[in-house]
Amino acid sequence: MKRLLEITGDLRYAFRLILASAVIMAIGSIYASIHYSFFNSMNGVPLIDWYMTKGVEKLSITWWIPLLFFSFSLLGINTFACTLNRIMSLVPRRKNLGTKRFSVLISPSVIHILFLGMLAGHFLSFTAVTQEKIPFSEGDNIYLNGIGDVKVTALRNEFFPESSMLSRRIKQTTVSISINDNGTDITKNISFLEPAVIKGTIVQLDMEKKKDNRIEKPSPADETCNKEKKFHYADTTAQVNPQLYFLLTRDPGLFILLPGFFIVIIIMGWYFYQTNFSKNNKDFMENENEIITV
Amino acid sequence: MKEFITIINAAVLLYAAASFFLILKKTKTAFILLVTGFILYSFFLISRGWITGVFIPNGMTEGVFFMPWSMTLLIIGLSVVSSDSDFRREILTGIIPVLCFSIFALFYPKGIIPPTPNKMTIWAYIFFITEASGHACFYLGSWYAASSAFRKKRTVDFHKILVWGFILFSVSQVSGAVWAFLGWGSPFRWGTRHLQSAVIWCYYAAYLHIRFLKGWSDLRKTVYAVAGSIVVGFCSFGSYLHEMNFPRIGG
Numbered sequence: 001m002k003r004l005l006e007i008t009g010d011l012r013y014a015f016r017l018i019l020a021s022a023v024i025m026a027i028g029s030i031y032a033s034i035h036y037s038f039f040n041s042m043n044g045v046p047l048i049d050w051y052m053t054k055g056v057e058k059l060s061i062t063w064w065i066p067l068l069f070f071s072f073s074l075l076g077i078n079t080f081a082c083t084l085n086r087i088m089s090l091v092p093r094r095k096n097l098g099t100k101r102f103s104v105l106i107s108p109s110v111i112h113i114l115f116l117g118m119l120a121g122h123f124l125s126f127t128a129v130t131q132e133k134i135p136f137s138e139g140d141n142i143y144l145n146g147i148g149d150v151k152v153t154a155l156r157n158e159f160f161p162e163s164s165m166l167s168r169r170i171k172q173t174t175v176s177i178s179i180n181d182n183g184t185d186i187t188k189n190i191s192f193l194e195p196a197v198i199k200g201t202i203v204q205l206d207m208e209k210k211k212d213n214r215i216e217k218p219s220p221a222d223e224t225c226n227k228e229k230k231f232h233y234a235d236t237t238a239q240v241n242p243q244l245y246f247l248l249t250r251d252p253g254l255f256i257l258l259p260g261f262f263i264v265i266i267i268m269g270w271y272f273y274q275t276n277f278s279k280n281n282k283d284f285m286e287n288e289n290e291i292i293t294v
Numbered sequence: 295m296k297e298f299i300t301i302i303n304a305a306v307l308l309y310a311a312a313s314f315f316l317i318l319k320k321t322k323t324a325f326i327l328l329v330t331g332f333i334l335y336s337f338f339l340i341s342r343g344w345i346t347g348v349f350i351p352n353g354m355t356e357g358v359f360f361m362p363w364s365m366t367l368l369i370i371g372l373s374v375v376s377s378d379s380d381f382r383r384e385i386l387t388g389i390i391p392v393l394c395f396s397i398f399a400l401f402y403p404k405g406i407i408p409p410t411p412n413k414m415t416i417w418a419y420i421f422f423i424t425e426a427s428g429h430a431c432f433y434l435g436s437w438y439a440a441s442s443a444f445r446k447k448r449t450v451d452f453h454k455i456l457v458w459g460f461i462l463f464s465v466s467q468v469s470g471a472v473w474a475f476l477g478w479g480s481p482f483r484w485g486t487r488h489l490q491s492a493v494i495w496c497y498y499a500a501y502l503h504i505r506f507l508k509g510w511s512d513l514r515k516t517v518y519a520v521a522g523s524i525v526v527g528f529c530s531f532g533s534y535l536h537e538m539n540f541p542r543i544g545g
Contacts, residue, residue: 022496164347192411249479
């Protein structure tokens with residue numbers, strides 16, 4: 001068993017797998033930059049569904065996605081074995097090491113366990129996420145999946161000052177909604193970057209520009225991540241108006257990812273401080289790490 | 295606008311003069327010129343925040359302009375804490391990459407990309423600041439690694455700089471994930487920017503494991519550290535060049 005863990009958790013494999021993942025993502029980033037609209041359609045839909053419909057149709061530019069998942073899966077197995085191996089060699093020595101040194105030495109293992117959690121969180125997010133985009137206007141009564149009947153009671157657009165070069169551009173939009181929950185009316189405000197979480201669904205705003213009652217969209221070849229035109233109303237007339245949407249997201253992976261990110265950063269910062277900057281620990285930790293890892 | 299351009303021109307000129315005096319081994323003069331250039335460059339960044347007539351932090355934190363500022367701050371900080379004059383001279387050689395990146399900034403469009411409501415949050419500012427500072431550490435770490443390989447002696451501890459870079463870059467990934475969640479409902483988006491950030495993170499995560507690998511000579515580790523700047527350059531300059539074509543306000 002120990003031998004199997006040593007082979008599976010070999011650090012050389014970890015190094016190669018991390019680099020292989022980096023290379024695959026670098027290749028993917030080139031495809032994503034050339035086919036922006038196509039890869040943007042992956043966001044907010046379960047990855048497997050997307051791949052089985054759209055992805056397989058363009059295998060020449062999506063081949064790297066399963067390869068990336070394969071590489072990260074192997075990295076996950078390797079990390080698990082390597083971490084287990086290290087914990088098994090550290091725990092019996094915890095009394096000799098003392099609490100502080102043991103805490104420092106065990107922290108890379110904790111970071112790796114959290115890393116595995118983050119990989120799982122991302123996987124859950126990619127496979128189980130759903131996003132819906134529902135158009136609305138002020139005064140509308142609409143039904144939102146998972147939430148129920150909602151009335152849009154108020155809508156306020158805030159523009160940049162007229163005296164600035166950003167005049168006629170939307171700075172913020174706030175929407176007030178009223179939800180009937182078991183006979184009680186609840187009011188919620190939603191703005192850009194200030195979503196509301198209602199019954200486990202994240203409700204956000206999105207905006208498009210409408211001209212002559214048609215949504216203005218650039219051709220897929222011209223579309224980029226820059227969306228500033230959607231918020232610019234220099235030529236606002238009865239024919240040119242913003243069209244607002246509710247963006248409804250249900251993503252179980254978020255509950256692992258968001259807290260996980262912060263915990264990893266705190267432990268990582270503390271560990272690197274102890275091993276690289278704290279004079280009392282530096283030499284000892286380096287020697288210990290080498291003994292344990294190699 | 296004219297004064298605004300003059301400030302960055304003067305700052306870059308001072309960086310060039312600092313490099314010149316460093317070559318002449320006038321370390322003190324080079325340091326004074328670098329600090330003066332840094333102060334002017336800071337004025338340029340602040341005035342860029344005001345370029346539209348209202349204060350928009352996005353103007354200060356754009357990577358092309360903020361990254362050379364972070365590099366200079368790091369060089370000044372390292373020089374101030376160093377007591378040895380030879381060591382200080384070695385640290386100051388970092389002016390050369392700063393000068394190269396500042397010249398690029400000099401020819402880059404000075405206006406700002408009009409911010410959308412989803413781009414004005416403290417999480418976005420933390421993201422841009424820590425990402426550019428992380429890149430600054432990676433470039434400087436590579437520079438000092440190359441320098442130590444060339445001189446065949448280890449002078450500035452490039453490993454520490456790269457570790458700091460990794461921490462700052464990790465903070466940027468976390469703040470970026472929170473920003474992406476608040477703005478678009480998911481912490482990771484399938485797109486060039488997110489994938490390339492992941493490439494840089496993975497590259498330096500692999501670097502942190504090298505010291506525990508058998509059979510890696512010091513030279514090989516150093517070469518890996520130097521190659522990091524190519525990875526960071528490939529991932530960041532691709533975006534910089536792409537964003538040159540975006541509509542801008544104020545220049």
